[in-house]
Amino acid sequence: MTTESAPASPAHHAIRAYTQSGNPSAFLALNEGNRYFTSPTAQGVIVHRRTGRCLVQFGGPFAPAEDYSRLLGEFTGYARRQRLRLVGIQLQRADAVRYAEQGFTVNQIGASYAVDLADFSLRGSRFVRLRNKISRALRSGLTVREAGADEYAGALRELDTRWLAGKGKHARPLEFLVGQHGGAAQRHRRLFVGLIDGELAGYISYSPVYGSRSGWLHDLSRRRPDGPPGVAEAVNSHAIEVFRGEGARWLHFGFTPFTGLDPAWEVPGHSPAFRWLVGKLWERGGAVYPARSQLAYKEKWAPDAVTPEYIAFCGRASVRSLIHVFRAANAL
Structure with missing residues (x-):
């Protein structure tokens, strides 16, 4: 052994x-x-x-x-x-x-927590605040697209550093129970980025989920501390539409302790x-x-x-x- x-x-x-x-x-x-x-x-x-x-x-x-x-x-x-x-x-x-x-x-x-993508839509009164937050981010000039991690390798590391600094001097980067980017497994992940004036304002990395509720796991996200509200929500909304178009059934938001x-x-x-x-x-x-x-963000998506x-x-x-x-x- x-x-x-x-x-x-x-x-x-x-x-x-x-x-x-x-x-x-x-x-x-x-x-x-x-x-x-x-x-x-x-x-x-x-x-x-x-x-x-x-x-x-x-x-x-x-x-x-x-x-x-x-x-x-x-x-x-x-x-x-x-x-x-x-x-x-x-x-x-x-x-x-x-x-x-x-x-x-x-x-x-x-x-x-997980969302069934089969009939998912942001229409309706329960998503009013979420739609408004996404609209505000888009009005600030945010554009969202899928990208390769190698395209933004340096920018991802820089944003990680800025994001962590915004959490306070004692903040530590979580690992083991959260996702990561780079390494041998990167080719299996999906990366969606939010850009303002061509600069990285935020990103979300998704990992594949296997089994009876197969789909994608929203496993790592970062945004610029001085960026507009709604960047993460706009990136995730865009990714959901891409995954739905591909026929993916579930978007998982992963584990939150307590x-x-x-x-x-x-x-x-x-x-x-x-x-x-x-x-x-x-x-x-x-x-x-x-x-x-973490729970507040996940509950936004019902x-x-x-x-x-x-x-x-x-x-x-x-x-x-x-x-x-x-x-x-x-x-x-």
Whole structure:
């Protein structure tokens, strides 16, 4: 069995082929910096990062049904032999049930959001404010188009720097649980840019989503801090029309921690104390993760599907392991 940083192509095959859990963020498995656990006795991969004495797993095993439990068991054994804590993040409902059956403590940690594009339209009273914001951006001279990442490589990096500076001197660029641009996986992504007088005012990167709700994941967006309001909304609206024209069915907005919490979505054996903590993080955890602003943006588009996502602890629920998740995401 191995744990490596190299095999992005096998990982890509796994997330396309093994979609039992329907994880809409599965493409983030290909982010640079991830590591991949494989076994000679089971197909598939487990994606993870190490922070200190903890392995933080992304999603469940991307494996065929007959090898799922075996691969998870071998990974758990690997962590135990290395004397490492193990915590899994962004598990889907099907994963959560299987992890709980194998003795993990599993709790809902947030939710993901998606829009059905089949009949999507910005017409109607509920989208008045969104339409006005888009119109304001377009009146400022904004134009939107799809582009290749290589066309704007330098401008993307410069905008990333300016955007982060606008978040305050202690802001850190999130990773692991959000998208990225560049690297070997870039050829599979789509990039839409907003331009004002030929200069980059904002962009959104989209990643492919496989499985029963296939489509695209709105996985990374940035805008110029001094730019007009509505840039991100105008770029996303343009991308939606392109995706609809191509016959794509779903646009996913991805995972937001601490949101969409519902006692009915918990699995047997969950930790009531950890559930209380997640609720408090929704109320007061803005300094750790910008959940409220993320949710506000996603709700502008009136999502049709809200899906619970889970965290799984090997053993008891642990605040220390949760902190390692945030460290893996560069939030701490």
